[in-house]
Amino acid sequence: MLRRLALAAALAALTAAGPALAEDDAAAKAVEAAKQYSGTTITVVAEAGLQALLDTQYSGPEWEKLTGIKVKVVELPFEEIYTKTILEHQAGTGGYDTLLVSPAWLADVVSNGAVEPLDPYIEKYGVKSEFDDVNPAFKDWMIYDGKTYGLVVDGDVLVTYYRKDLFDDAENKTAFKAKYGYDLAPPKSYKEFGDIACFLTEKYQPKLYGAGVINTGYTHFFFSERFRNHGGKFFDEATMKATVNSEAGLKALTEMVEQNKCMSPGIETWGFAENLSALNSGEIAMTISWPPLGRWTQGVNIDDKALSWVPATKVKDKIGYAVNPGGHPQLASGFLSAVSPDSKNKDAAYLYAQWMHSKAQSLKNVMRPVGLRDPYRLSHYDSPEYQALWPTAKDYLLVLKEGASQGLADISFIETFKYQDAMARAVNSAIGGEDPKVALDNMAAEWDQITEQVGVDKQREAYKVWAAKPSAYRQ
Numbered sequence: 001m002l003r004r005l006a007l008a009a010a011l012a013a014l015t016a017a018g019p020a021l022a023e024d025d026a027a028a029k030a031v032e033a034a035k036q037y038s039g040t041t042i043t044v045v046a047e048a049g050l051q052a053l054l055d056t057q058y059s060g061p062e063w064e065k066l067t068g069i070k071v072k073v074v075e076l077p078f079e080e081i082y083t084k085t086i087l088e089h090q091a092g093t094g095g096y097d098t099l100l101v102s103p104a105w106l107a108d109v110v111s112n113g114a115v116e117p118l119d120p121y122i123e124k125y126g127v128k129s130e131f132d133d134v135n136p137a138f139k140d141w142m143i144y145d146g147k148t149y150g151l152v153v154d155g156d157v158l159v160t161y162y163r164k165d166l167f168d169d170a171e172n173k174t175a176f177k178a179k180y181g182y183d184l185a186p187p188k189s190y191k192e193f194g195d196i197a198c199f200l201t202e203k204y205q206p207k208l209y210g211a212g213v214i215n216t217g218y219t220h221f222f223f224s225e226r227f228r229n230h231g232g233k234f235f236d237e238a239t240m241k242a243t244v245n246s247e248a249g250l251k252a253l254t255e256m257v258e259q260n261k262c263m264s265p266g267i268e269t270w271g272f273a274e275n276l277s278a279l280n281s282g283e284i285a286m287t288i289s290w291p292p293l294g295r296w297t298q299g300v301n302i303d304d305k306a307l308s309w310v311p312a313t314k315v316k317d318k319i320g321y322a323v324n325p326g327g328h329p330q331l332a333s334g335f336l337s338a339v340s341p342d343s344k345n346k347d348a349a350y351l352y353a354q355w356m357h358s359k360a361q362s363l364k365n366v367m368r369p370v371g372l373r374d375p376y377r378l379s380h381y382d383s384p385e386y387q388a389l390w391p392t393a394k395d396y397l398l399v400l401k402e403g404a405s406q407g408l409a410d411i412s413f414i415e416t417f418k419y420q421d422a423m424a425r426a427v428n429s430a431i432g433g434e435d436p437k438v439a440l441d442n443m444a445a446e447w448d449q450i451t452e453q454v455g456v457d458k459q460r461e462a463y464k465v466w467a468a469k470p471s472a473y474r475q
Contacts, residue, residue, distance in 0.1 A: 026127040026358035030351045031066045033125050037348040038068025042097040044352065045085070047335075048075040053306055054371025058364075059356060069348055082108070082417060085340075089114040092342055097349035099338040101150050103141040104410040104420070106336075107462045110144050111414055116339040118148045121350040130359055137331060137404045137471050138376040145465050150336025151357035153365070155376025157404045158225065158329040161279060161293055162186055162286040164320040166200060175199075186322035190226055190255050193286075193325045198262035200285045209264045212284035213256075215431050216271045220423040221332040221410070222288070226252035228408050228473060229326030235463055240456045242447035244423070245440035253427065253436040260431065268431050273309075279319075280311040288324055290332065291374040291400060298390040301369035317391065321399040323406070328474040331407040334376075375400050409471035413462045414454045422446040 044060070046052035052075040060071030074096065076084055082105045088095050089112065101109055109115045122128070131139060138152045166172060167184055176184035180195050187193040193211065200210030214222065232248030235241065243249075260267050264278060278284045280297060287293075295301050297319045302310045323329060337353035339346050355361050365373040366380055367389065375381055381401040387394040411419060426443035430436045451459050466472055 024127060024129060025360065026130045027355050027360040029125060029127060030355040030358065034063075034067040034069055034348060034351040034355075037345060037351075040345055040348060041070040041072055042343075042345060042348050042352060043072045043074055043095060044098040045081060045096050045100045046073050046075055047081065047100060048077050050306055050370050051372050054365060054368060054373065057370065058368060059361075063352060063355065067351075069352070071352070085109060086112055086114055089340065089342060094340070094342040094344050096340045097343040097345060098352050099150075099340055101336045101338045102333055102410070103150075103331075103336060104333070104412050104416050106141075106144045106149060107412045107414055107466065108416055109338075110149060111462070113341060115149045116341045116343075116346060116350075118151070118339065118350065118353075121339070121347070121354075122148060125347075125351060125354060127358075133359055133377045133379050135376055135378060135401065135404045137407045137409070138334070140409070140469050140471050141331075141334065141336060150338040151353050152334065152376050153337045153353075153356050153362065154335040154373045155400075155404060156290060156332050156334040156374055157400060157407050158221070158288055158324055158332050159291060159294065159399060159403060160186060160286065160288050160322040160324050161297065162320050162322065163315065163318055165318050166204075166285050167320070172200075172203070175203075186320065187286075187325045188327070190229070190252075190259075190325045194255065194259040194262065196286060197259055201262045204285075208282065209262075209278075209284050211259070211263050211286040212267060212270060212275050212278045213260070213263065213287060214270060214272055214275050214289065215260070215268050216428065218272070218332070218424075219427040219431070220420045221330045223252060223256065223423060223427045224411065225324065225328070225330035225332075225408055226255065226326070229328050233473065234411065235451075237460065237463065237467070240451050240460050240463070242444040242451070244447060245437070245444040249440050250437055253430050253440060256427065257430050257436060277311045280313045280315060282314045292372055294319075294321060294393075294396045294400075295389070298392075300389050304369035306370050319392075321392075321396045323399055323403045328406050328408050329403045331404065331409050331471065333410065334374075376404070406474060407471055408474060409466075409469055412466045414459055415450055418450045419447060422450070 044055055046055045052073055055073045064070050081100055085099055138155045141152055142148050142150050173184045176199050187196055197210035227249055230248040230251050232246055233243055236243055275287055275289060276293060279287050296310050297313050298316050299313050337356055339349045343349045359379055362377060363380060363383055365371055366375050367386055381397040422443050426439040430439040
């Protein structure tokens with residue numbers, strides 16, 4: 001009898017604790033609330049390719065099993081997501097429910113009324129304590145002018161990868177110190193990045209080159225990072241004239257052009273894939289790129305058939321990780337999950353976003369081979385499960401955490417795409433041989449034209465909102 005009474009008391013205590021535990025778990029709370037919409041379908045926007053496979057192969061089927069809500073995935077190439085989000089809103093058809101928004105587009109989608117403010121839904125369904133678990137730099141992404149418009153689901157930050165065996169080689173260390181007067185170690189400045197690239201190239205070419213970089217497709221990210229680490233500001237806030245052709249801009253772009261000379265032949269046309277291939281094959285000693293390389297250089301995840309294109313690694317256990325030169329890496333792109341104001345089922349759309357953003361579900365997502373979701377929560381960096389994926393995963397996660405905490409946000413004004421495009425073309429032009437000063441002057445002139453088209457006063461207000469963020473300028 002006493003044992004039965006004790007068991008009954010224990011069960012009662014567990015039952016009483018159940019709701020309280022659910023209140024502290026954003027994933028469980030989202031699932032429970034979403035069950036009332038069982039039998040409905042939500043349309044979710046996803047980036048085409050590996051990213052969309054997360055929703056089609058994993059999250060969508062799991063969400064349907066848990067809640068009864070079907071997930072229809074619309075795959076869009078990255079360069080079309082913003083445009084089609086705006087066009088769909090203008091059409092007002094409600095064709096999308098859960099949106100995918102890059103933080104760089106936030107000012108644009110808000111000014112166009114193309115995203116729903118989420119604060120009422122967070123108040124109704126959210127678990128605010130889970131927001132304390134988000135790295136502050138990424139938490140900053142979710143808010144525009146005091147309101148929350150998206151929940152971060154992918155935390156990008158650029159990382160320096162380097163060959164530990166070459167950097168730790170005693171002969172290399174002695175020779176480098178004799179030539180440059182400081183120790184061979186992960187570069188603390190862009191000058192050091194160039195010194196190391198040239199030193200290792202001189203010693204090992206053509207078998208190996210000191211560094212490789214991405215020079216096509218994403219060059220605005222790399223220039224933007226260097227520019228701000230050199231103290232650059234994008235505009236004169238009083239006049240809203242572009243200042244990208246300042247001394248800081250010229251130093252950043254000239255460095256990029258000059259350092260290419262110490263890298264692999266043909267480096268001027270390298271994109272993400274070429275850079276990854278060179279690192280995995282042992283052809284370069286150092287690079288700056290996105291977080292997935294940390295896993296792929298170790299052979300983690302790449303047995304998935306969707307990643308058959310990733311080159312087999314020859315550098316497993318030889319790669320080290322460091323925060324980028326200058327100490328403030330670019331938070332290059334990343335994604336927020338948002339809700340369309342035209343959705344016919346906004347609550348269900350929001351609950352899917354909350355579930356994907358949650359502690360419990362997001363940890364699964366950032367470790368999966370597809371989706372290309374990268375850590376953004378403090379609990380991701382500290383996860384014993386993630387740290388066990390390979391021997392140096394703990395070091396990698398620490399660099400992601402430190403880099404993001406001091407990271408630089410992508411620009412986010414009105415017509416951000418146009419400014420980014422002009423920046424990328426200017427950088428590519430200089431890499432292709434144009435005088436960096438001429439390229440920057442042309443870029444500044446084009447930026448001024450865009451600002452005039454937007455409206456100087458309107459753009460000034462958008463710029464002030466962005467520039468007030470801690471991650472806009474770190475100096």
